[in-house]
Amino acid sequence: KKIKEAELGYTYDDFLLSPNESWIEAKDVNTTAKVSKNFELNIPIISSAMDTVTETELAIALAQVGGIGVIHRNMTLEQEVEQVKNVKSSGDLTIRDVVTTNPESSLDTVRDLMEQEAVSGLPVIEDENLIGIISKRDIKPILASVSDKKVKDIMTSDVVTVEDSISPLDALDIAYENKVERLPVVRDGKLVGIITIRDILNHKKYPQASRDKEGKLLVAAATGPFDLERAIALDEAGADILAVDCAHAHNMNVVNFASTLKDNIDADLIVGNIATGEAAEALISQGIDGLKVGIGPGSMCTTRIIAGVGVPQLTAISDVADVASKHGIPVIADGGLRYSGDIAKAIAAGADLVMLGNLLAGTYESPGDVVVMNGRQYKQYRGMGSMGAMTGGFGGGADRYFQEIKGHMKHSKLVPEGVEGAVPYKGMLNDVVFQLIGGLKASMGYCGAKDIETMKKVAKFVRITSSGIKESHPHDLLITNESPNYPTL
């Protein structure tokens, strides 16, 4: 009876999306998606918290193009805090560590300081207050002649300053209007930083970037299901979102601890992974801000083989989304995505966005070096439940799978649920993301969906057979020129 009553579970290859009547062009669709209660992204992509996927560099690159990275936790608390801070400060329009001078300084000293620090202007500070600004241009003609003038004699005292909360566009307007290259940022007469035109223009290079209210890049960070200390430290370091990283978040100890974590942080809290509507209900009742779905679909995951447990991913997404949508909680489809078409199917099944491991591993910005095998370039990609990740880091792999690493523990005492491998080197992340989002937009055009919410509503699935899959992939030819969005391993 148990077997007879068992439901069929479906995944990406079991369906295609049916083309709909459409009044929308791919180029006009809006891919804005909610990642958690309080944060929205311009593209529906979040990177996996894995030690071969997300550290500072990838988190910055992904936030610049409109997604968000989750810094992994297979490192010490201090290292993870440092990485979060690095992402936050990288996107800050305001330079906060400013080199300054004082009114009594000699011009020789100022020139040397400018050269040493490679800056062309210095704010002048007296009794902690900003009283002027001096630039290389001001001192050059004077230094050509013998002079005993001091900073106070030639500085500009009528300084154009701005507030901390200024937008890049307003800052640019003010800089142009006043013909100045740098704008000191002042709070109660005191200097808190400086904005330069160069930084404003750099900022404008990434119009899609995911930013907080102060203009800094958004970043998420992984924490253990019971690691309150790490959660608080990451929150204080400025992480916008914390992601509880756990293989089975319907474990009731994890569920119960979620509200303790939530009560102790300002950041939004995403919890996962789950694969059923009941798990979604349980976690939502704890006040969490986002859910992560996926038990076993990951490309390097062996949970379904080792434990025999999991739910094919489209069924899991759909079951969780049915519950989450009633409460307005975003759903992240985590793992198993191989092509841009899978992203479209995940959203059509009810996900708000996708979490990518494999598709972002192997980019220039992912951790690790490129290796060459048989004349092709690869980068390492391994599961956080693999033997290497559980023993090679700081336990961030092991406790995800409720396993404990003790000093004397040998490999033979751990039961891995993931494998270690390599993926082809893919080049720069923004090129990879461009293809993925291009494919999603094409799909939304076919389905007649102007935005993600509409895609969830109007996209229709058609069930296919193994012949359908065969027909879908390129067939009956030898691929002679690999396509950037259809890699062959």
Ligand code: RVP
């Ligand atoms: P994929 O993108 O298919 O490579 O899957 C990535 C996801 O797999 C991660 O976001 C995580 O949820 C899951 N994962 C990570 N490690 C392991 C494992 O060792 N089993 N699984």
